[in-house]
Amino acid sequence: MNEFEFYIAVLQSLEEIDIRYMVVGAYGASAYGLNRSTHDVDIIVDLDYSACDALAARFPPPRYYANPQQMRNSLRLGIMFNIIDTSMGVKADLVPLSREPEYQTAFNNRVRATVIDFQGNEFAIWCALAEDIIIGKLLAWQEGRSPKHPQDIYVVLTFMLAGLGQTVLDIDYITTRATHIGPETMALWQELLNRAKKNELGV
Numbered sequence: 001m002n003e004f005e006f007y008i009a010v011l012q013s014l015e016e017i018d019i020r021y022m023v024v025g026a027y028g029a030s031a032y033g034l035n036r037s038t039h040d041v042d043i044i045v046d047l048d049y050s051a052c053d054a055l056a057a058r059f060p061p062p063r064y065y066a067n068p069q070q071m072r073n074s075l076r077l078g079i080m081f082n083i084i085d086t087s088m089g090v091k092a093d094l095v096p097l098s099r100e101p102e103y104q105t106a107f108n109n110r111v112r113a114t115v116i117d118f119q120g121n122e123f124a125i126w127c128a129l130a131e132d133i134i135i136g137k138l139l140a141w142q143e144g145r146s147p148k149h150p151q152d153i154y155v156v157l158t159f160m161l162a163g164l165g166q167t168v169l170d171i172d173y174i175t176t177r178a179t180h181i182g183p184e185t186m187a188l189w190q191e192l193l194n195r196a197k198k199n200e201l202g203v
Contacts, residue, residue: 006085007041008123010092013058020046022103022110023127024136029152031113032130033159044107046097049075055083063087106132111166130160131170135177142185150192157196 007027014021025042026034047055052071059066065084074081078099084091097107106128113127128136134153141149160169171193178189 003088003090004121006088006090007092009058010041010043010083011123011125013055014043014045017051017054017058019051019055020107021126022107023125024103024106024133026148026152027115028127029133029137029156030115031125031127032133032156032165034152034155041092043092043094044097044100044103045094046107047071047075047094059083059085106135113166129167130156130165131174134174138174138178138181138185138189141188142181150188153189154192154196157192158199161196161200 011021011023022028022044023031023041024044027041049072052068052075056066056068056071063086065082065086067081071081073079074094075096075098078096080093080095080099082091082093097103109129109132110126111129112124114122114124115127116122127133134156137149137153140146141153157169159165175186175189175193178186
């Protein structure tokens with residue numbers, strides 16, 4: 001099993017147990033043109049206590065760490081928990097929807113999208129809209145100023161502006177949210193948007 005197959009196994013388990021989820025972050029952005037060699041998968045889950053044992057049972061020790069009691073504690077405390085493949089040193093971060101109520105609108109608007117691994121294999125996942133992926137990365141940049149977030153945003157922007165997405169990108173929605181995040185984030189968004197538009201026009 002490689003990194004991609006582990007992530008797919010986690011997502012397939014969520015689907016088979018009928019746990020509602022939404023992929024965000026860099027892995028979610030892979031549905032919109034981002035192609036990074038490595039990245040963790042971040043998943044918002046609408047999980048209840050009764051499903052914890054079934055989810056943990058899909059990833060038994062010693063290879064995996066998926067503790068049902070930790071999951072229940074995470075739900076109770078509103079904190080993230082992990083499913084870890086100890087043999088590869090990779091993990092899936094699962095965030096209870098109850099911890100991030102601002103994600104509720106994005107969760108309600110999630111879409112079925114296709115991701116492709118490096119061997120060309122396809123898999124359908126529940127993913128945040130491109131707009132919400134971009135907003136999440138603007139928020140992450142505001143918090144940590146990592147250069148990877150503007151790079152990822154630019155890739156998603158050029159992908160969507162080229163008409164490769166299933167929907168038309170709602171630029172006004174992102175601009176409104178960027179304004180509320182802060183002036184520096186708004187300036188970054190405008191710079192990335194202008195650059196992507198020039199690229200689209202071949203300027």
